Amino acid sequence: MVNVALEKLVESRVKPLLAEAMQKNLGITVSELEVDISDKLKKSALLEFVVDTKLKFKDAKKKFKREYVAHLLQLNFGNVADVAKIASVDRRSIHRIVAEMKIEVQKFRDIMQKGQYVKQLAVQDIIQESLETYKSALNPRKYEAFYKEAPVISRNIVKELPESPKTLKEAEREFETSYFEKALAESNHNISKTARKIGLRFETLHRKLKALGISAKQV
Numbered sequence: 001m002v003n004v005a006l007e008k009l010v011e012s013r014v015k016p017l018l019a020e021a022m023q024k025n026l027g028i029t030v031s032e033l034e035v036d037i038s039d040k041l042k043k044s045a046l047l048e049f050v051v052d053t054k055l056k057f058k059d060a061k062k063k064f065k066r067e068y069v070a071h072l073l074q075l076n077f078g079n080v081a082d083v084a085k086i087a088s089v090d091r092r093s094i095h096r097i098v099a100e101m102k103i104e105v106q107k108f109r110d111i112m113q114k115g116q117y118v119k120q121l122a123v124q125d126i127i128q129e130s131l132e133t134y135k136s137a138l139n140p141r142k143y144e145a146f147y148k149e150a151p152v153i154s155r156n157i158v159k160e161l162p163e164s165p166k167t168l169k170e171a172e173r174e175f176e177t178s179y180f181e182k183a184l185a186e187s188n189h190n191i192s193k194t195a196r197k198i199g200l201r202f203e204t205l206h207r208k209l210k211a212l213g214i215s216a217k218q219v
Contacts, residue, residue, distance in 0.1 A: 007042050013160040014041060021153045025146035026138060036130045041123065041161070051175070053183045056199035064175045065168075066101040069094060072165060075119075078105040088167035119161070124154040177212050180205075189216045 015038055022029045052060055069083065076082040080098070084091040098105055127150045135143055166174065180194075187193035194216070195205040209216060 009160055010038050010041050014038060014157050017153065017156055017160070021146065021149065025149055026142045030134060030138075033130060033134050036133070037127055040126045040130065041157070051178045051182050053179065053186060053198065057179065057183075058199065060179055060198075061172070061175065062101075065097060065172070066103065068168065068171050069097050069101070070103050073098075073103065073105060075165070080105065086165050086167070088169065120151070120154045120158045123157050123161075124150050127153060173212065176208065177214065180209060180212065180214055184214070184216050191216050 015034060018034050018037060019029050022034070052063070055063065069087070072083040072086055073080075076086070080091055080094050084094045087094065097103070128147060131143070131147055131150070138146075179198075183194050183198050184191075187197055191206055191209070192202055195202045198205070200208075
């Protein structure tokens with residue numbers, strides 16, 4: 001799901017930064033590379049989650065919840081109170097998730113030194129991974145210059161992309177929608193087959209799909 005506000009920021013502020021960086025380092029603007037990087041940024045990589053339908057639904061959701069809380073702890077230096085406020089749950093819920101899933105809160109307090117560091121690294125990875133795809137078509141010296149400047153470009157982009165994390169409830173709904181849609185597609189949109197595959201009762205899955213507004217075959 002693309003965040004509309006984020007999409008507008010990428011189009012109006014980030015694309016010009018990318019074009020300027022390309023002109024400076026490559027001497028040209030590679031439109032395909034610009035689009036590739038921009039599209040990945042629009043998906044807001046920092047709060048994306050991997051939808052693994054090889055896992056039963058309950059296990060996949062548990063994994064998602066751990067990653068969601070761990071990510072917010074990273075962004076907030078391990079401050080549970082701040083994470084609870086963003087997630088829109090009470091602190092006891094976050095403490096319970098931390099304890100049950102053995103998340104090392106102290107690690108985030110010790111390692112994180114800059115508020116935007118994690119975000120910058122994520123953007124840098126997007127730029128460098130996208131750039132590698134076009135390596136063979138670019139001048140080696142200019143490619144290397146652009147690749148090495150990725151940290152600076154990322155820092156400039158991060159300034160234009162303030163993060164607005166979803167609440168736990170919003171993130172859970174998005175996760176469930178993505179998980180069920182993928183699982184249904186893999187089972188030809190058959191609810192019975194999907195329910196067996198992901199370890200849910202037919203009635204439970206049917207109820208969840210209805211709540212999420214997802215349609216599928218009931219046979």
